[in-house]
Amino acid sequence: MQVQSVPLGSVTIGPLSWRDGTVRSIQRAERLVRQTRAGRSVTCSRPRSSSAAAGFTPKRANGTAETGEDKITEEECRESRDCICKNKMLRPQTTGGMFPSGTQRMSVAPFLPTSLREQxxxxxxxxxxxxxxxxxEVEGQLRRQAGRVTQEGVKLERERGHLERMLRSLRTDLTVNRRSSEGRTRRPSTAETERDGADYLLLFERRELAELKQDLEGALRNTLTQLQALGQSSRQLLDCASERARVLELLPHSSSAGGQSSAVQTFTKADPVSPFTPECKQVLESSTLTVNQSQLLREDIRQMLTSAITRQKAAHCAVNDGLVKKIAETISLQQNLTLMSAATRQAMFRKQREINCIRHSHDRAQGPEYSGDKLSREKLNRPLVQVYQRHPGTQLPEAAHLIQGSAVLRQCLMSSEGELARLQRACLQLLDDLHGKRAAAQVDAGVIRMRRQQVDKRALPSFLQQGAS
Incomplete structure (x- = not known):
């Protein structure tokens, strides 16, 4: 309702100062009412003009009054004052808002007087x-991030288990390598204990396994450090979520902020007095960075495990192949030694028969041991020889030939005996070498058997072994 002033007559009542003071008070009150946009008038039985000043006509300078048409009677003034008093009594005690609408202002009450406290x-x-x-929402985001950190921790823990199993496998292989080297030192002969290709392969395998073990131990230390970082990040996220949840006791758990169908809201601006504090932002960013680092570490561990399995298998197969080749070489030499020893024994038997024949010939050439055992035709003093030697220069060469033949037979006998001795020594050496080769082949075969039995193929998951193959 529009605020209107009460029209007054032009009858001069009392002194001029009294009238001017009243007009100023009314104008001041009307101006205050319009400025504060408060006040709601009740319709009076008499219409009001838009300005209080329009109902007044100031006095002339010479003190004369206005015309008779502007004067009012005492009854009209009394009636106007009664109307104003009624308007004051009917006006509500609560203030209302005045909202402009064009050139007029309408008084609108925004709330009921009795609902202020409720509103x-x-x-x-x-x-x-x-x-x-x-x-x-912030708590949900923190707990979801904590869940992701926990899942990443579980995955990294699984990779840590793979690393530990791989390290156990490497330690087992190092023990097998040491036992293989110690086993090959039990080869019988001195010649077989010299370092060969299989020993160099075992040394290469030991260095390769030691290097892999050192690398995986470093990766395991990094994994443990990353697991501690993930655990600390999860605890910080849960602490922030618990701190944020201190004002959620009266909020129903089935609200849209915690539901699965609600969209995930990303908070970018942090404020110490807002739901998303700088601490929450810092914890979320650090946890995201930690999760990314953990994912990169898991990829590195997986590649390192695959490479380690490949190198471990390559070194193991190289040593086994080298030992197999060594055994094949030893068996080949053993077979050749067997054949040569048989040929040497046959030569020994032939030489022995030859020596026996030479000795028998030499003995026959020497004649009987007693002169009484000689035949008459063998004696040099037989009559025919004595008659023949009566003339000078008629000596028979029989005695010289017998002496020369005995000397030649004795020389052949000595050389044959020497050859027989050498054949016997060679045969003994071949038999000894054959025994050593047979024992060396058995030792190497035992080493290979031990290596194949001690290597546990179930030490690592099948998918890692398939990826490394």
């Missing part, structure tokens, strides 16, 4: 509920 409480409840919902 203030409702507004406060709405603000608190909105804050709590935002806090629930």
């Amino acid at each position: 203030c409480a409702g507004a406060s409840t709405a603000v608190a509920s909105e804050y709590m919902r935002r806090v629930r």
Whole structure:
């Protein structure tokens, strides 16, 4: 309702100062009412003009009054004062808002007089509920991030288990390598204990396994450090979520902020007095960085495990292949030694028969041991020889030939005996070498058997072994 002033007559009542003071008071009150846009008048039985000053006509300078048409009677003044008093009594005690609409101002009450406290409480409840919902969203984001950190920790823990199993496998292989080297030192002969290709392969395998073990131990230390970082990040996220959840006791758990169908809200601006504090932002960013580092570490561990399995298998197969080749070489030499020893024994038997024949010939050439055992035709003093030697220069060559033949037979006998001795020594050496080769082949075969039995193929998951193959 529009604020209107009460029209007054032009009758001069009392002194001029009294009238001017009253007009100023009315104008001041009307101006204050319009400035504060408060006040709601009740319709009086008499219409009011838009300005209080329009109902007054100031006095002339010479002190003369206005015309008779502008004067009012005492009854009209009394009636106007009664109307104003009624308007004051009917005016509500609560203030209302005045909203401009064109050139007129309409008085509109925004709330009922008795609902002010309820509306203030409702507004406060709405603000608190909105804050709590935002806090629930922040808490949900923190707990979801904590869940992702926990899942990453589980995956990294699985990779840590793979690393430990791989390290156990490497330690087992190092023990097998040491036992293989010690086993090959039990080869019988001195010649077989010299370092060969298989020993160099075992040394290469030991260095390769030691290097792999050192690399995997470093990766295991990094994994343990990353697991501690993930655990600390998860605890910080849960602490922040618990701290944020301190204002969520009166918020229902089935609200949209915690539901699965609600969209995930990303908070970018942090404020110490807002639901998303700088601490929450810092914890989320650090946890995201930690998760990314953990993912990169898992990829590096997987590649390192695959490479380690490949190198371990390559070194193991190289040593086994070298030992197999060594055994094949030893068996080949053993077979050749067997054949040569048989040929040497045959030569020994032939030489022995030859020596026996030579000795028998030499003995026959020497004649009987007693002169009484000689035949008459063998004696040099037989009559025919004595008659023949009566003339000078008629000596028979029989005695010289017998002496020369005996000497030649004795020389052949000595050389044959020497050859027989050498054949016997060679045969003994071949038999000894054959025994050593047979024992060396058995030792190497035992080493290979031990290596194949001690290597546990179930030490690592099948998918890692398939990826390394």
